Amino acid sequence: MTHRRKRSALAGSLVLTLSAAAALGGAVPAAAGPKAAPVVTRAALDPSLVAGRGASVDFLEQEAENAVTNGVVIGPDRTAYTLPAEASGRKAVKLTPGQYVEFVLPAAANAINVRYSIPDAPNGGGIRAPLDVTVNGKGTGRGGRIQTMTLTSEYAWLYNQYPFTNDPNADLLHPDWWITECACVPAQTTPTPTITKPFRPMHFYDEQRLLLGKTYRAGDRVRLTVPARSNAAWTVIDLLDSQLVGPPHVRLIAANVLLFGADPTGRRESSDAFDRAIAFAKKAKLKVYIPPGTYQVNRHIIVDNVTIEGAGNWYTIIKGKEVALPEPAPDNSVHTGVGFYGRYAKDGGSSNVHLSGFAIEGDVRERIDTDQVNGIGGALSNSTIDGLYIRHTKVGMWFDGPMTNTRITNNVIVDQIADALNFHTGVTNSVVGNNFIRTTGDDGLAMWSEATANANNTFDRNTVQTPTLANGIAIYGGTDNTVSNNLIADPIREGSGIHAGSRFGAEPFTGKLSITNNTVVRAGTYELNWRIGLGAIWLYALDKSIEADIQVTGDHYLDSTYNAIMLVSEWAVKDLYSISGVKFKNIRVDGTGTSVVSARVAGGASFENVDARNVGAVGVNNCGSFHFTPAGSEFAVTDRGGNDGGGVTGPWLAPWMLPNTITCDDRPPVVPPAPPSPW
CATH class of the missing domain: 2.60.120.260 (Galactose-binding domain-like)
Known part of the structure; x- marks a missing residue:
């Protein structure tokens, strides 16, 4: 199920009233x-x-x-x-x-x-x-x-x-x-x-x-x-x-769903026909083939040890209605709808599932977090999902582990009520690569280590655009995970391009979190609780301290609405939790509405070859944990050399700021930067 977005509240409130x-x-x-x-x-x-x-x-x-x-x-x-x-x-x-x-x-x-x-x-x-x-x-x-x-x-x-x-x-x-x-x-x-x-x-x-x-x-x-x-x-x-869409893919030797009663016109429900085709294919050791057409499927298709191929996601469309259940399911779902689900982990999970070449179009118009109305769900180990087009579901793909060794590639996920993809609980050794995501109602891509850590996973070369709430890519705890070579653009509110958060009851960050060679553009939204702007990348210690080896290398932060880099804790726990040891290296910052770095937490970070230009406010907005001691901020900035450039107030990392000069301006004026240009 989709996790409930519990956003922390600080002192103060904000009322926004809008007309149509x-x-x-x-x-x-x-x-x-x-x-x-x-x-x-x-x-x-x-x-x-x-x-x-x-x-x-x-x-x-x-x-x-x-x-x-x-x-x-x-x-x-x-x-x-x-x-x-x-x-x-x-x-x-x-x-x-x-x-x-x-x-x-x-x-x-x-x-x-x-x-x-x-x-x-x-x-x-x-x-x-x-x-x-x-x-x-x-x-x-x-x-x-x-x-x-x-x-x-x-x-x-x-x-x-x-x-x-x-x-x-x-x-x-x-x-x-x-x-x-x-x-x-x-x-x-x-x-x-x-x-x-x-x-x-x-x-x-x-x-x-x-x-x-x-x-x-x-x-x-x-x-x-x-x-x-x-x-x-x-x-x-x-x-x-x-x-330029190529011709339909044809699989002649396969369990063709038409032979089992599926209706390609979409007038009749085809769920039972899909089940029959899958059962036959498993016995005969064949693949399942879904030829061109629109197929009405109004419930989950349970998949395990099976390969299902469509003719291509422009040609094979699996389309379903959202159906109200007569009584809530054991997981508290009150609706069901179209989706391909592995068995849940508590039931043993599924393995060796390969899905490719079709579209899943749901009918989800409201956010009910307990509902299992996702395009792909359950637990799928040793599996591949490739070339799907998913829209109008709650979450495109929501995996409840433990599960391992799954590759999710070359998919398009758009128009979701919540996340596009979430690795939830004990997902390991898996890759999400070369997927295109646009218009989500929550995080675009997320790893949420609730109860059991996600480990050794990679989000690589994905595009995430216009999440209407929360973050482009979010990592909530976990061990030895990687976020690399992604393009994230235009988060709207309450989030950032890239987020690492100790929150939502996640297991702590351990091992190494590698954030490498990503580009984030027009990010850093306004946080309603705090009434301040976030960063293009945002680290947040809410439930516990962040003390893992977090290395941010080669990222580009372009045209950031507020800050490029933000490290923060919750006011109520600011004296309990800190963020320490984060390393930023070989970073380019082209345009910030306010600062390059905003620190509102105890701890420290190091910076090496961080080049910045078109910076709208003081380069480092260092508030620490807001005690303003004579010894300086509780957040230490370590200069490892090569940190060049700046903006309207001079060099972004001037010697006088080091290591922990208090430069706290809670809400500096925003200076809209010039559009990004070649470096």
Whole structure:
């Protein structure tokens, strides 16, 4: 099950009240013009800035704000609860009926994916609205018919306090809490004053894919038009991914699910047919093959010692409804839905499971943490998951260990209510590599060592974009784990690009945590409890001290909204826990709204060859544990040489700051940095 997000509360409170109009963000005109050259980006950056980092994918990303349009560009804006803040690169294009945005294909393509937002229904639940697609002014359907994508907001628009609601008119879910994302506020908290509704709209965007019916050439013009008949007052287009999809994969010698009664039209439920095909394949020592089609599956498919292949995730779609259970399950689930699950660890787990080449599309519209409505679940050892496309589930992949030796590669996970992937409890010797993740409702990738440590796992060369809550990549305790070569962009609130936290009851960090050669861009969000900005990377000692060998090497922190590096403890435990021995080496910091390093904890860290530029405030904001002793801060900064550059206040690591000068400015003014550029 998804862990409950218990966010710690410090002294003080913050009330944010928004109107529905504020959720739309600022808008500025964007002039239409002649055909423009295509601008290909990665996480809204020039690809040269992130070479060798993040997932290698078979599609090309183009931001709508770089395309030709007669709509308006909204943003940039990093203020949570606004449409620009949740857009890739913090900008998008807003269209009204009759308006368009037009992209020039940078390479041959026969398929597109559109990231978009449309309004919610007045009382929640979402609406559907059309978006017409033409290429070179002509329809792409049979006989030149204009293809129309059906957009929906049924899986977007959450409101209020954790765990959120679909009702924009709801009163506070927890009126005795501070207005935070916290589930642990003391009883003496002063009740919250009246709020403006809808309160804290969020999770605005969804994605939709479309096969164009033929291959178009580089230079052809893909136009997305909101037709005059649209019932959506506005449509926001964030970006277009274009792709050349190969032919369907065919497996002739296999247990074909059609032979066991599966319905590729999706009209009839196919769960039992899948079970029969799996049982036959195991006896006959065959693979299971799912040919092109849309298959209705409304419950878990239990997998063990089996290989299941689809024709490719554009062709084989496993789609399910969320089904209310007549009574809660033993694990307290109140719904079930489509998902491929290994047996749970307490039942022996599953092994030798290989899943590839299909899509899983769920029907999850609300966050209920006890529900097992994830795309992949259970415990899977000695297994592989490759080339899946997962959307509209609660968590794309949630593993409850112990389990070992699983490889998760080349998947696309989008539009989740909670995490994209979580290694929960005793997952070991496993790799998550070359996966693309966008629009999660919680951590993009997480390892959570609750009760039993995760160990010897690697998150490598993944792209994580726009988590609407929490972090891009989060490690909660564990032993000898690695986070390497990832690209993380645009976390929205209550989190960072990369996070290492002693929290949520996790086992302590032991051995070595290696954080290597990652790029984090436009990160460092505003923390509602503390009313301060976080860092692009954030280490947090809440439940216990962090004393492991943590080495952060080769990372790039670009255009950080607040700090680049933050080390912090909870006010209530600041004299109990510390963070010590962290080593930062060969780091590049290009742009911070405030400091390079913000220390709000006892302990210390060392810095070697940390180069910084465009720093908005004092380079080291050293508060220690806030006792302000005559001997200096309780946090020691060790200069191992080669720490160059700075910003408006001079060198970021000047000799006078060492080793523990108090330079504490709790909320320094934010200086928006210049856009990142080649070093």
